Amino acid sequence: MADINKQINDGQKKWRQGVDLTSMDNINDYIKFKILEYEHFKFMNDDLWEQYKEDFADFTEAIFKTCNLTNIRNLRTLLRSQGVWVERDRQFHVSQSLYNTLCEEDPTE
Numbered sequence: 001m002a003d004i005n006k007q008i009n010d011g012q013k014k015w016r017q018g019v020d021l022t023s024m025d026n027i028n029d030y031i032k033f034k035i036l037e038y039e040h041f042k043f044m045n046d047d048l049w050e051q052y053k054e055d056f057a058d059f060t061e062a063i064f065k066t067c068n069l070t071n072i073r074n075l076r077t078l079l080r081s082q083g084v085w086v087e088r089d090r091q092f093h094v095s096q097s098l099y100n101t102l103c104e105e106d107p108t109e
Contacts, residue, residue: 007033008040021063031071035078045083049107052079056102064095072098085109 011033019030034055043051064072072094079086079101085108087097101108 004036004040008037011037018058021058024066027063027066028068028071031067031075035071035074038078038082043082046107048079048082049084049101049104052084053102053104056098059099059102061095061099064098065093067095069094 015030015033020026034052038048038051076086076088076094076098079098080088084101086101089097092100
């Protein structure tokens with residue numbers, strides 16, 4: 001547990017100002033950290049939706065599309081399992097589904 005708390009504290013310091021969207025390594029590390037943080041603090045439903053929208057506000061569909069596919073699938077899975085509606089359809093790439101959720105004015109029931 002102490003290791004997780006240290007990772008969370010370190011990550012919060014590192015990502016305090018957001019993520020450098022010009023570096024794929026930074027973007028992928030940021031996504032992995034946000035998954036860890038959301039799980040650690042047990043964000044759920046509307047609280048998680050709001051936090052996700054704040055944390056990924058500057059992301060575009062194109063940025064998501066260039067991310068490590070495992071990372072964005074894990075993010076989608078976490079959001080869905082914690083009560084945030086994210087489309088899961090073969091017609092939509094994971095990147096498009098994550099971006100569409102960011103664009104919502106209100107959380108989908």
